[in-house]
Amino acid sequence: MGGAVEEMKWMRGPSASIRGALLGLVLERPGHSYDLGNRLVTRLGETWRISQPDVYRLLRQMEDSGVVQSSEEPKRAGLRGTHAVYFPTELTEDAVARWMETLVPMAPVRVGLQAKLAVARKQDAPRLLSALKQYERECLELLLSTPATPEGTPSWKALFMDCTREAVDGQLKQEIAWAKHTRKRIREYAAAE
């Protein structure tokens, strides 16, 4: 029982979703951290804002938990040196299956703006309006950068990518609606005063 708890440690914390997705990618095809990071962004879109050092750190953590293992492999033809390529272990498939069943933790992308709103003063209203507008523009840019589902023969992979894209689109649309509505409320309150 203790072993099972130990095995599930990698699933805890705010980066659990990224770790789970990385694990799924390793299971699909082994890769080095840069390759896995690129594949992650292609699948999830830019909203996840994950950096390469983060991908590397998360892979190392999962290696400590035994759900992936790395091996130093030569870089592709024409490049010198080696790099760590991550492979699945005998635990990986079961770990991914369990992760698929777990509830998704709520992680609002607007948390920074909510913190500002929570402590804002009356004189901060113009700055908040500007920050909200900037945030809305950022969400629109992220919507534009979300990769479209490739056209062609229908496949399970294309279906799942499309569902992911719709989820990202939906979240960003909600953020845009929230930013617009909040700006309207601030403006109306200021005008009525």
Add this chain to the structure above:
Amino acid sequence: MALTPPLLAFEDVSKTYVDGIRDVVVLDRVSFEIHAGVFVGILGERRSGKSTLLRVAAGIEAPTTGTVRFEGVNLASMSSVRREQLLRHDVALMSVQDWSPNPNESVIDYVALSLGSYGSSLRDARYRARRVLARVGMSSRADDPARSLSLVEQARVVLARTLVREPSLLLVDEPAAMPSLSERDEFCALLRSLAAEQNITLVVASEEMTPLHGAGVLMSIGDGELCSTDEQASVVQLPRRRAAGAERG
């Protein structure tokens, strides 16, 4: 060297409707520019003002205040001849739900007769209609009664009826209203590819992102405001002294 004016420009445009005793502000001092060749997406919920914005852009409705310019010329100061030319040729507003064939009208005539008598004989209009029906994949139904078409086929014919006028600016209102997701995706891909092929500036308004993927500029509309990925597009942000929708006194 003179700079080319934007194809379409909104300058401080407001549009207000009267709803009972209240003024409803649909567009609130909106400014933006659309340049030729750029695909622009407008994202907004139902009743967010998308359709109003498109109707004002097409010159079908006049703004309450502010100026709308097409190729640098104020729509309000255009001669009646130029304005008619604009509405019949240069700018096209299309909704896939615009389906109103006469009883017993054939598909080809539904497309051809939209050209009216504007510089085109019936024979020429039918020739042009047949060509454009081929481009939207409806050649095989050209001589069938229009009333026999499915919803997806109707949408393709509505697109043909719009493209046969060879507009330079195509405004599309909610192309996502299709019976299935695959049909929606196919129609949106067709719309984008035909606009690109014919060098038409495309503006698509939708509550879904799918028809807007691939846009060069994305705008969101709601509560009278517009926000854009294009920095030049802007709205006045300062709090107003009079609240939107205030009761008329």
